[in-house]
Amino acid sequence: MTASRKTAPPPEPAKTAGPGRPKDLGKRAAILDAASRLFTQSGFDAVSMDQIAAEAGVSKLTVYSHFGDKETLFAEAVKTYCERNLPPLLFEPSPATPLRERLMTIARAFWTMVSGPEAIQGHRILCSPQLAGSPLPAMFWEAGPRRVHEGFAAVLRRRIGMGELAIDDVERAAGQFFALLKGEPHAQLVFGCGDFDPALTDAHLQASVDLFLRAYARGPSHG
Template identity: 55%
Template sequence: MSKSAAVKTPAPKAAGPGRPKDLGKRASILEAAQRLFLEQGYQGVSMDEIAATAGVSKLTVYSHFGDKETLFAAAITAKCQEVLPDELLVRPPEGPLREQLRAIGHAFFALITSEEAIAMHRMMNVPGAAENALRELFWDAGPRRVQEVFARFLQARVAQGQLEIDDLALASSQFFCLLKGELHPMMACGLCREPGPAEVARHIDATADFFLRAYGA
């Protein structure tokens, strides 16, 4: 999952003066954007259509997000936060390190194997369906953000003496690549069904154990 060149996700446009933004409208816009981007692709969706689907004016959409690129990045980030919140990555449930890695693993695997994530993955890999700049937006809002936040979790465990890691970014990337394993690409290619709970648990347990054998103090 590592990517050699760092590309910054465009920061959302600053809100102008006036009343605080309506969080309910913002949520409706994000929900509409997620669905339409998946159904029609980035190029096939207009801000007018997103506004109509969300039940708001186009001015309201622009007021919250500024432009379509910012909205796309925000939609990806919102989906990641919904299934794999930063709080879980930085402060997972109390317990042994292995159980913490398992909890993060289950959340991440649920995220990448969801129908929305598989559809987005396929859209990003269809020639001509997305420009490189759009793929970079997707990468920064999703995989890169997750890896960077998880690296902070690893850094804290190194400081506590539970792990020995020289390259935190590499170790973070390796953990999520291990979690994808063979199952995720096969699902993305339509070559296998969604795995059952027992199969997922076995895969995540093996991933956590492998990672700890590599980096355990």
Template identity: 45%
Template sequence: MSDKSFPGNGPGRPKDPAKRKAILEAAKCLFLRQGYDGSSMDAIAAHAGVSKLTVYSHFNDKETLFAAAVKAKCEEQLPDLLFELTEEAPIEALLMRIGLGFYSLINSAESVGLHRTMIALASSNPRLSQLFYEAGPKQVIEEMARLLAEVDRAGKLRIADPHGAAEHFFCLVKGGHHFRHLIGCAEAQSAEDEQAHVCDVVELFLRAYRIPPLS
């Protein structure tokens, strides 16, 4: 029986949050270690210490579990509070926190492994690529766009297209070193180099979107 054809458990007893967390941790571990096709729901269940039926009671199929694992990884590294605008923190400090959190996320061993897996599957399983994008990168961009729209309304920066500005910011943070690291041409940067890189990106971003002084 294929992973997708196993029936869901349907309504019943309340689901155990601890078991759900264990399943997600197992899924993240195996998807990265063995790839998507090499990670069966049986193996994930065994790694989590639960039954296969329990896995399906929390996640209807392997694609759903994969998307949930990607989303959980992003939320671990970039919690929602990171995208909150406050009066206490200057915009520079907020952008630095987001930039450093994002750079740490995309350059982590898990993220690099996952991206390499998705590149390998891009032509053979575009549906999975779409799930990955919607569960991870798309949500991060949308949260950043929401924040930048709020920044514009608060008069801190002038951002006519928050979504485009969010994509600009994250593309700048990725930079050239991340691509070299992704394809195996460079090692991960030191914490000092990461800090300097993100600082340069924030300064460039602020120059691009700063409100010009009145003449």
């Protein structure tokens, strides 16, 4: 009796790699979170790409493939932070919302953004002598404040079109609005000598919005 020949098992089908995009987006988010934490804790110069990679649980090559260099990563972290706290949705048309309510919503979101520890530390980093003359402040401006300024200017233009505001220079008025919101309280936070309770902070924001409306609102008082 002849021994039966064993047939080789059929080859296993090749494993298909899962879709790379979701995984890449997850790694990108992890890198940005890690960078934000480390920049906040230690400043810009003291943090290396190796540390960010280790904190994010990825390779240094992955960090570089996503962001290219540390300056670009810092700018992207700023942009992500700004978009999380002041999402583009906040500046989209909302004609049914009363003007003062609209401005207060933006004011509160803006204050939450600029008064957070990441934002305060980022402000200090950008004012440090080490970054004087570097491209980082301009990158920061484009990644965060410029987008916020343009979004708010669009809100003002729509309200001018609705006849609620009378503003000759929209760009200047947008800058004035955010300068009013920051005021002395923000400077004290940057200097490390301010700690405001929510009631006082909200009173400051409401007074700032009312001052802005007294300058630019048309028709009955919005105060």
